[in-house]
Amino acid sequence: MEEAGGPAVGDAVLAGTSGIRAPAEVFNSIFVVFLGLGTLVGVVVISYTLYNAYKYRYREDEDPAPEMERPELGELPESGGKGKKLFLSFGISALIVLSLVIWTYASLLYVEGKPAEAQQNGVEVLDVEVDGFRFGWQFTYPNGAQTAELRVPADRMVNLSVTSQDVFHNFGIPELRIKSDAIPGQTTNTWFVAEETGTYQANCYEICGEGHSGMTTKVHVMEPEAYQEWYEGTEGTESAGNETAGGEDHALTGPDERDAPGALVPARAGGVP
Numbered sequence: 001m002e003e004a005g006g007p008a009v010g011d012a013v014l015a016g017t018s019g020i021r022a023p024a025e026v027f028n029s030i031f032v033v034f035l036g037l038g039t040l041v042g043v044v045v046i047s048y049t050l051y052n053a054y055k056y057r058y059r060e061d062e063d064p065a066p067e068m069e070r071p072e073l074g075e076l077p078e079s080g081g082k083g084k085k086l087f088l089s090f091g092i093s094a095l096i097v098l099s100l101v102i103w104t105y106a107s108l109l110y111v112e113g114k115p116a117e118a119q120q121n122g123v124e125v126l127d128v129e130v131d132g133f134r135f136g137w138q139f140t141y142p143n144g145a146q147t148a149e150l151r152v153p154a155d156r157m158v159n160l161s162v163t164s165q166d167v168f169h170n171f172g173i174p175e176l177r178i179k180s181d182a183i184p185g186q187t188t189n190t191w192f193v194a195e196e197t198g199t200y201q202a203n204c205y206e207i208c209g210e211g212h213s214g215m216t217t218k219v220h221v222m223e224p225e226a227y228q229e230w231y232e233g234t235e236g237t238e239s240a241g242n243e244t245a246g247g248e249d250h251a252l253t254g255p256d257e258r259d260a261p262g263a264l265v266p267a268r269a270g271g272v273p
Helices: 023-055 084-120 224-232
Strands: 125-133 136-140 150-153 157-164 169-173 178-182 188-192 198-204 216-222 239-243 249-252
Touching: 023 084, 023 188, 084 157, 084 188, 125 150, 125 169, 125 178, 150 224, 157 169, 157 178, 178 188, 216 224
Parallel strands: 125 157, 150 216
Antiparallel strands: 125 136, 157 188, 169 178, 169 198, 198 216, 239 249
């Protein structure tokens, strides 16, 4: 039986399958590198500033101000290496910044292109279409089955194609660290790999109307065998896996079933489903 909430963020749920780094792991690496480097640079700069402030502090009784010609604004100082330290610091800073930009851009390209690369390399990828509407979500699987709750197998790459039927929405699963805009007339993609089974919650992160706070749904990460059994049972149905209060799945096969528990009903013009 699936446990609500799933594993804590930061453990195996962020891991990949077959050596694939999940987006959460990539973004976490970027954060750690920028945080570590930023902290190091800050410590060095502040320490060097304090050192020079103390070393060259003005002491009227010992070091009277010398009579010397001071450089004009924009003029490089002629003493202390004739600006070599200045150019050296600029050069090192530019090298660090360019390296970070290139590395970060390469990491983002990895995240964006990994599903296509994985498919080319023979890795099985589950493609699911995600449609947002006021105020719910609809998931369409490769066999055409549609559900109000997302079901995916554990330890498998899941590629989500996200769009909207009406206004701007944003589909996100905080425990899996994925978010993607749902824009009418456009499709955005995001993907994830979850190694731990469990039940998570997906939310809308774009204010979309009076029912925005209730625009949530469940995400079930299932054992591969259990998922395959469920998936095969959705063959030939228009909608499946819409759970009622009793927790049972019902297949919705026609317009007459729109008022059934768990059916997907977009909001009317007044904003009320």
